[in-house]
Amino acid sequence: MEMEKIHEGLDSGRCMICHFIENDESELLIKWAGRGEQIQQGLRNRESFCNHHFWRLKKVMSDNTVAALGVFLLEQFVYELDGSDAPLTEAWLRDYQDRRSFSGRIDCPVCGTLFEREREYINAAVDFLESAGNMPVYEKSRGLCMPHFIKVFLSIRDESQRQRLREIQKKHIDALVGELQEFIKKKDPSRKWERTGDEKVAHWRSLEKLVGRTGTKWR
Numbered sequence: 001m002e003m004e005k006i007h008e009g010l011d012s013g014r015c016m017i018c019h020f021i022e023n024d025e026s027e028l029l030i031k032w033a034g035r036g037e038q039i040q041q042g043l044r045n046r047e048s049f050c051n052h053h054f055w056r057l058k059k060v061m062s063d064n065t066v067a068a069l070g071v072f073l074l075e076q077f078v079y080e081l082d083g084s085d086a087p088l089t090e091a092w093l094r095d096y097q098d099r100r101s102f103s104g105r106i107d108c109p110v111c112g113t114l115f116e117r118e119r120e121y122i123n124a125a126v127d128f129l130e131s132a133g134n135m136p137v138y139e140k141s142r143g144l145c146m147p148h149f150i151k152v153f154l155s156i157r158d159e160s161q162r163q164r165l166r167e168i169q170k171k172h173i174d175a176l177v178g179e180l181q182e183f184i185k186k187k188d189p190s191r192k193w194e195r196t197g198d199e200k201v202a203h204w205r206s207l208e209k210l211v212g213r214t215g216t217k218w219r
C-alpha cells in the first residue's frame, strides 16, 4: 500500500483500518446501487446482502429503486407463500435464510470484498509498524480500535515491538478517556463551545474504539 494512503489513514482521527474499510464500503455500495437490475438478478440467483448491507444500501439508493426492489422481493414472498404446499416449519425458515442470506453470511458480496480488504489493511498496518522509525509516527495518530489493535498485535513478530504497540494502545485509550471526561464536563450549552475538535466527537470515537466501525467482526 502507498505510504501516502497510510498517512491519510493516520491523519483521519480514527482507527485507520476502520477508516479505509468505511470508504471502501461506501464505494462498493454506490456501485451496487447503480445496478438495480443486477441486484435483482443476483437475488434471483440466490445471492444476497446481509441485513447490515441491505440497510446501508438503502442509504445510497434512490427511494424509487428501493421501492422497485421491494416489489421484486415481496412478490417472490407471495409466490412462495402461495405456491408451496409445504407447511411453514423451522426447516423452511432455515432454508429461506440460506437462500436469502438475511442471516449475514459471508456470501454477502459486500461483506466478502470488505473481508479481503480488511486482511490487506491489517497486513499493511503490520508492515508499516514493523519498519524502523514508524512507531513514533503511529503514536501521534488516534490509534486503532480494539478489534483491529488485537488483529495487528497478533501479527507483529517482534516481541519488543508488540509491547511498544501495547503501551501506545493504552496511551491512546487514556487520552480518549480524558477527552470523554472533558466532553461530559462541558455538556452545558454555555460551555459546549469550549470543547476541542477531538472532544466534540469523543462520544462516537469511544464506541469505535470499543467495537470498531459498524459491521466490524471480531473474527
Ligand SMILES: [Zn+2]
Residues within 6 Å of the ligand: 015, 016, 017, 018, 019, 144, 145, 146, 147, 148, 212, 213
Ligand atoms: Zn478499526
Ligand SMILES: [Zn+2]
Residues within 6 Å of the ligand: 049, 050, 051, 052, 053, 108, 109, 110, 111, 112
Ligand atoms: Zn454484508
